[in-house]
Amino acid sequence: MDMEKNYTILAIESSCDETSCAVVVDGRTVLSNVVSSQIDIHTLFGGVVPEVASRNHITAIDNIVNEALKEANKTLDDIDAIAVTYGAGLVGCLLVGISYAKALSFATGKPLIAVNHINGHIASNYITYPDLKPPFMCLLVSGGHTAIIKVDEYNQHTVIGNTLDDAVGESFDKVARVMGLGYPGGPKVSKCAENGKDNIVFVKPNDSLGYNFSFSGKKTAVINYIHNLEQKNLTIPVNDICASFQKCAVDELVDKTIRATIESGLDKVVVAGGVSANKLLRQELSTKCAQNGIKCYLPDLKYCTDNAAMIGSSAYFDVLLGKPFADGSLAPKANLEL
Ligand code: KG4
Ligand code: ZN
Numbered sequence: 544m545d546m547e548k549n550y551t552i553l554a555i556e557s558s559c560d561e562t563s564c565a566v567v568v569d570g571r572t573v574l575s576n577v578v579s580s581q582i583d584i585h586t587l588f589g590g591v592v593p594e595v596a597s598r599n600h601i602t603a604i605d606n607i608v609n610e611a612l613k614e615a616n617k618t619l620d621d622i623d624a625i626a627v628t629y630g631a632g633l634v635g636c637l638l639v640g641i642s643y644a645k646a647l648s649f650a651t652g653k654p655l656i657a658v659n660h661i662n663g664h665i666a667s668n669y670i671t672y673p674d675l676k677p678p679f680m681c682l683l684v685s686g687g688h689t690a691i692i693k694v695d696e697y698n699q700h701t702v703i704g705n706t707l708d709d710a711v712g713e714s715f716d717k718v719a720r721v722m723g724l725g726y727p728g729g730p731k732v733s734k735c736a737e738n739g740k741d742n743i744v745f746v747k748p749n750d751s752l753g754y755n756f757s758f759s760g761k762k763t764a765v766i767n768y769i770h771n772l773e774q775k776n777l778t779i780p781v782n783d784i785c786a787s788f789q790k791c792a793v794d795e796l797v798d799k800t801i802r803a804t805i806e807s808g809l810d811k812v813v814v815a816g817g818v819s820a821n822k823l824l825r826q827e828l829s830t831k832c833a834q835n836g837i838k839c840y841l842p843d844l845k846y847c848t849d850n851a852a853m854i855g856s857s858a859y860f861d862v863l864l865g866k867p868f869a870d871g872s873l874a875p876k877a878n879l880e881l
Contacts, residue, residue, distance in 0.1 A: 553622045554855030557640030558632025560591045562603040566615035567855030571673045574615035576852035579603045597635035626656040626858030630879030637875035656858040657869040662698045664815035666856035667846035680804040685816030686712035691803045697860035704754025712818045714758035732785045739782030741790035797827045813840040820847040
């Protein structure tokens with residue numbers, strides 16, 4: 544599609560526990576990206592409570608949208624289209640963003656763009672690296688997904704490997720929870736790991752999985768290890784457990800991504816999703832990519848976890864590739880396929 548320059552999108556993200564609104568120009572330039580996190584609220588429950596999250600999105604969304612416009616120094620008249628995440632995510636949470644975006648689109652007459660949350664995570668790299676273009680291999684690591692995907696074109700990809708059970712972020716959260724480290728677990732486990740040694744073997748690598756992953760077994764091995772020590776009244780080496788679990792998760796992610804990239808003849812690896820904030824993953828992947836002549840792209844830390852800027856970026860490429868706009872019938876898709 545022929546698009547005039549400075550195509551300005553107002554994007555909304557509310558798929559989980561962040562209410563966010565951003566104003567993004569031409570898919571690459573972020574004028575504002577306001578994120579209101581509910582972490583403090585959900586910490587009380589040890590994880591995200593869907594109904595509580597939906598209600599908090601309702602309270603927050605209007606202010607967040609106004610703040611994003613103000614920070615971008617724009618009014619609704621300056622906006623070319625409204626974008627919103629329609630899946631995957633928590634259905635009640637998605638519904639809040641979708642309803643708000645639909646109302647805004649209806650009231651202003653601006654087109655509505657339905658964005659896949661996963662494409663959003665990948666697009667966080669288009670913001671961080673203005674020259675990045677497909678094709679590339681993407682390691683997608685979030686609270687809901689763990690996959691190796693070949694990105695053939697903007698917002699179009701082929702799944703090479705997937706998790707057979709838990710997502711890697713989810714397993715970080717569960718491991719943290721059993722040790723009482725709090726929610727979300729990823730950053731807490733990573734912090735403790737800095738003071739620990741990776742000297743515990745929880746599970747041996749399983750070569751039969753090909754490019755697929757299994758994190759549930761690793762998580763269960765950690766939980767059993769802790770329960771065993773508790774029964775014997777022994778001290779739990781929290782930092783060493785964190786370091787060992789993190790190392791075993793990161794090694795598997797990195798090894799399989801590198802192998803898949805080499806086998807596909809690609810020379811670029813892009814990381815996406817909340818777990819891309821993990822320091823060890825960033826270090827190990829950069830090092831292994833360099834050793835294999837692969838260029839490694841890591842999203843700016845502020846775009847790793849859920850945010851609307853990445854949704855605004857992905858939406859732009861949907862329009863560029865001629866994907867039809869959404870209409871009033873748009874509904875949330877909790878289990879939208881990768
Ligand atoms: O992408 P995201 O914000 O939400 C989903 O779409 O799922 O990812 C959230 C996940 C949580 O499981 C969180 O524990 C994990 O990302 N995470 C991390 C780190 N920061 C966030 N995991 C490991 N290390 C981190 N530094
Ligand atoms: Zn996400």
